[in-house]
Structures are given as structure tokens and as C-alpha cells.
Amino acid sequence: MDVNVLALFIPIISILVTGAAVIYYLWAQNKERLAMIEKGVDPSKFIRNRPVNHNSVAKWGLFLIGVALGILVGAILQQYTRLDESALMFASILLFGGLGLLSYYITIGRKNENKQE
Numbered sequence: 001m002d003v004n005v006l007a008l009f010i011p012i013i014s015i016l017v018t019g020a021a022v023i024y025y026l027w028a029q030n031k032e033r034l035a036m037i038e039k040g041v042d043p044s045k046f047i048r049n050r051p052v053n054h055n056s057v058a059k060w061g062l063f064l065i066g067v068a069l070g071i072l073v074g075a076i077l078q079q080y081t082r083l084d085e086s087a088l089m090f091a092s093i094l095l096f097g098g099l100g101l102l103s104y105y106i107t108i109g110r111k112n113e114n115k116q117e
Contacts (some may be wrong), residue, residue, distance in 0.1 A: 055112070059104045066100020067093055 036043045053059075074092035078085050 055104075055108045058108055059101070062100040062104045063097055064100070066096040066098070066103075069100075070094070070096030 033043045036046070070093035071089070073096065074089035077083065077088055077092065081088070
């Protein structure tokens with residue numbers, strides 16, 4: 001088999017396996033809930049209520065903007081320097097991703113701390 005054909009099957013198979021795992025998880029969860037209802041147990045007692053972070057979209061947005069800037073800066077630096085390409089790209093992605101998370105903390109995280117006090 002050609003290497004290009006095998007390379008094409010890797011993402012397809014991984015997406016199919018991930019989809020099957022999610023469907024199986026939801027199916028098992030539904031079956032468990034139906035068994036609890038049949039036995040007369042209230043299934044809402046077993047559902048975990050996690051606290052909602054309304055600013056998580058802003059956190060992920062700033063992080064992904066930082067990663068995108070890291071990729072851009074890494075690509076520009078690859079063109080104009082003689083540094084190792086993979087190390088340069090990896091370091092710039094981590095640096096700018098971290099700066100994105102730091103900017104989230106500075107802008108939104110401190111506001112949340114002030115509201116709690």
C-alpha cells in the first residue's frame with residue numbers, strides 16, 4: 001500500500017474511533033439512567049453539578065490567539081534566523097500560549113478575585 005494512502009487513513013480512523021467511543025459512552029450512560037429509573041432511584045441525585053466558569057471562552061480565546069501568534073512568530077523567525085526549526089517553533093508556541101494565559105489572568109482573573117473579596 002502507498003504511504004500517502006496510509007497517511008490518509010490515520011485521521012479518518014482516529015475520528016471514527018473517537019466518535020464510536022463517544023457514542024458508546026452516551027449509550028452506557030443512558031442505559032444506566034434507565035436502570036436507575038426502573039429501580040425507582042432518582043437519577044438527578046447522581047449527576048455532578050460543576051461550577052460554571054463564564055470566562056472560560058475568554059481564556060481559551062486568549063490562549064489560542066497566543067498559540068497562533070507563536071506559530072506566526074516561529075515561522076517568521078525560521079525564515080530570518082539559522083536556529084533549529086523545530087525547537088524554535090515549539091518554544092515560540094509555548095511562549096506565546098503562556099503569554100495568552102497570563103493576559104487572561106491579568107485581565108479577567110484579577111477581576112474575579114476582587115469580586116470575591
